[in-house]
Amino acid sequence: QEQAPQIPEYARLSEALKDYIEIAENGGWTAIETGGVIEPGQVDKRIPQIRERLQLLGRVDGQNTMFDRLRDRFASMTDKASEKAVKQVSKADKEAAKENPEWVYNEDLEPVIREFQERRGSKIDGIIGPKTIAELNKPVEERVAQIKMAMEQWRWLPKDLGNKYVFVNTAGYYAKGVENGEVKVNTPIIVGQVAHPTPSFSSYIPNVKFYPDWTVPTSIAQRYLLDKVRNNPSVVSTLGYELYEDGTRVPLNATTIGRLSEASFPPYRFRQKPGSENALGLVRFSVENDYAIYLHDTPKDSLFEETNRNFSSGCVRVGQPVQMAQFLLVGNSKLSAGEVASMLDVAGRSDLKTNIVPLENKVPVHIMYMTAWVDDNNNIRFENDAYSRDAKLKAAMGI
Secondary structure (H helix, E strand, C coil): CCCCCHHHHHHHHHHHHHHHHHHCCCCCCCCCCCCCCCCCCCCCCHHHHHHHHHHHCCCCCHHHHHHHHHHHHHHHHCCCCCHHHHHHHHHHHHHHHCCCCECCCCCCCCHHHHHHHHCCCCCCCCCCCCCHHHHHHHHHHHHHHHHHHHHHHHHHHCCCCCCCEEEEECCCCEEEEEEECCCEEEEEEECCCCCCCCCCEEEEEEEEEEEEEEECCHHHHHHHHHHHHHHHHHHHHHHEEEEEECCCEEECHHHHHHCCHHCCCEEEEEECCCCCCCCCCEEEECCCCCCCCEHHHHHHHCHHHHCEEEECCCEEEEHHHHHHHHHCCCCCCCCCCCHHHHCCCCCCCCCCCCEEEEEEEEEEEEECCCEEEEEECCCCCCCCCCCCHHHHHHHHHCC
């Protein structure tokens, strides 16, 4: 039998898989009654069960504690009727404590519900209605399948991930910098739109490019930039764009803009000069690959406040670019942490010139798509399948 990956995440997934299979073998989790809607501030006997389900989905801390409670419950079951008996006892307890604070839909639970709704493309109103309950009631077997698929994908990766490496989970919208088995950086990311999904692959980061310029790909120029320039020519100077024809810069005036069309690209190309408004931000983390994919900073920090972050044209935008640059460069170039931070503090500067800093040792990068993973609190979290890749993998695995 092939040796399992020797990494903590895989071991935790394997451990959790047994817990979720045990839940499935004991009849699955009890369906939460649909009933009426529950609004923030209201009292409802279903709230403890909703909290429990959110714990099991990794949305509320204390997952292992919940597994222990379920084991105790399963141990008390002697036959199929026992689950009904447990419900009756639970109901009797609740009837005896009508003012139990655990029944209150409080301010701690509301943001968790809102995030859960957004992750699943539901109306984000914080109201627990039939659709939210239906999502919470999805069979435990689906979660078992997600864990199995994540474990399978860990087996696809090289046995040696590298002493120092970057791991990207596009389904979970995060990237980690790991060194000697310790997570040094954990940053939110923005990934490709559903129409332009970020591919999965392993490669290397050879250098860090400070103050990158950006030659706009033809498809992006045709889809997005051309209309923006036509509607508001001032964005050209505001955002630092230049126009080139077969490698020669041409003036971007009203006459030139007027004759541009989608068919003009190529031979025309837009280039954006280095600067804080550059689409790549102030730093790019180059990646060796055939997909034109890399990691980079972004001037649009507000998008990191979103829950579902499928906004890019395929590349990965990094929410903590300074920390990622320090992770890659310190001890792997001549730059210190302070020097890296100073290079990315450009307030008041307008003379930025591209500076490529090679890494003394290339850093492996693994870009994957896993809808089940281990979070910072050692809970197993589950994500919506935004790219619709799970169905194909489930079919291939026969699960």
